[in-house]
Amino acid sequence: MASILSLDCPLPQLDFDRILLGHGSGGLLTNKLLEAGVFDLLNNDWLAEKHDGAILELSGKVAFSTDSYVVSPVFFPGGNIGELAVNGTVNDLAMCGASARYLSLSFILEEGLLMTDFWEILLSIRQACAVAGVQVVTGDTKVVERGKGDGIFINTTGIGPLHPQSDIHTRRVQPGDKILVSGPIAAHGMAILSVREGLEFESAIRSDTRPLKDMALRLLDTAGAQVRLLRDPTRGGVATTLNEIARDRRLGIALEQSLLPIDDVVASACEILGLDPLYVANEGIFLAMVSPEAETAALEVIRSFEGGQNACTIGTVVGEHPGQVVLRSQIGGKRVVGMLPGEQLPRIC
């Protein structure tokens, strides 16, 4: 799995080519792994302290968020679990209107994980942190017996100051608000599916994982409190996120199918597999509910960013059909886009 990242930062000389239970023992193996790996790679003043925790300076309102990352396979087209774990938490904070500054990073490694894979993931984490402008200031590593994990699980927790103009709350969403999406939908989920065992198909689909922090913060610079709500539609996709909002706020959501941005190759893959892209996971887009007055300016801001060029309005918050998301199909028929009872399952025919 060697990538361009590892060329200038080779795997340090370690005694074993796979993770052993001993790497989580707290003894010499753990120390060697951390010092030659994590600490060197993510080096900063907080980690250099080698303390039990990090001492931070923060003032005013801060946002705080945590997430655990499990993905199979760990490496997928367009990324791996490492950058997902950084971007995911950075994005959760961005959706609160906050700028992620510090992260904790915890690994649960499965005995037998290839050291080269772990190194590759660490390099991605370093790279993602640099892009997002965050520092890993504390962390933990545990190892579980082979068969009791899925290679690697990662938890990250992030903290960062709130944007001064941010006033993001579900309760502020009101009829007439425009629903914007920052980019094409369903790429991440389909990228994962394309390499999942038993379902593999050849495609050029890549995960959309990326930090949304700069985009979201610039949006708040421009539109401030006109931005009522930001949400990143990760698992469950756009449909699930919009359903949660409609239910919580007891308002209706009207979607236009013809406006939904989706890459052709992703749309085709969804067709072939019988999946509805509205329920497929995303990792690099967000939904913004903004006042109608702010719509044009908001789109302009988002479109000025890489990954935001295809931003568009996909629907409106309405007073009718409270609690429901109703989609007008491209031929003009209407249907309710409900919550799925569980995972979306491929259909037989």
Place this chain on the structure above:
Amino acid sequence: MKYLNEYRDPELVEEFLKEIRQTVTRPWSIMEVCGGQTHGLVKNGILGLLPEEITMIHGPGCPVCVTPLHLIDKAVHLAMEKGVILCSYGDMIRVPGSAKSLLEAKALGADIRILYSPLEAVKIAKEHPGREVVFFAVGFETTAPANALAVIQAKSLGLTNFSILTSHVLVPPAMEAVLNDEEARVDGFLAAGHVCAIMGMEEYVPLVEKYRVPIVVTGFEPVDLLQGILMTVRQLEKGEARLENQYARVVKFEGNQPAKAMIQNAFEVADREWRGIGTIPQSGYELQAAYAAYDAVKKFEIHLEKAPENPDCIAGLVLKGIRKPMECPQFGKGCTPSNPLGAPMVSSEGACAAYYYFMQGAEVG
């Protein structure tokens, strides 16, 4: 998406709708046979666009819905008690058995894998020579060639750890069962386009002649469905009963000869039980004697008592179009997609699930 967008063109759709409205003069009940067509009607909101004279009846062509309860129990039993790697199409795994679904069995530690192709299961068998691999081969004529190929391939590879749990059903006998049911009221059929892509159209000729009923082989996109409905309504209004092909870009009268040959190599026609409907003579496929070693039921000698269906579920009446899903007292109350009592509430192709979502849509206009 080329070859798809053309059939989702809003202007064409409007033209067909206009044409249907102008043609229809009295009420007609049209059954779309295939679950994929039901899905297309609901997903595109077509049911709400049709004139009120036309009632669409969602037929028995949903493989998930008609696979008998005891076969699901057998699949669960194989996975839980016999330690096999049980491979299945996705939407089959949530269908409730009498005690549990395959999804619940998976949570209890059974090795259950979702696949798109039975050939993947053959590959798994090859990679795990120490494990028994069973593919849950459900479906209509559409999935039969691939299932036949899997068995033929396993045999030629000399694999002894691969078998299939078959529940293969056939469309024409089911249509005949509906036509013979005194309570059922179906004026015309949209025949299942993809089934006919494999089997051709010949076997529908006797149905048209014997029952004087229009049958239009129809595709799955909005333009296909509306054109199929229009062709059926035109026949009905003129008092005609003919076999027509709306889906000519895919369906040939003689069907797909190599695929048919594949089916004939491995399967033979046999009586089959349909969930909610009962046994229909000569309505399914079974593996031929030469492939008995690949028949999971024979291989594992499963002896399970047949569990009764939930008495509150009227799936059989719904599948034959005698009752509408919302005429069931449990509809949307004791039975929802999250907690289905019967199979038609599980799959998005099932009539009850389709109505469940559409009814919510109807309420909001």
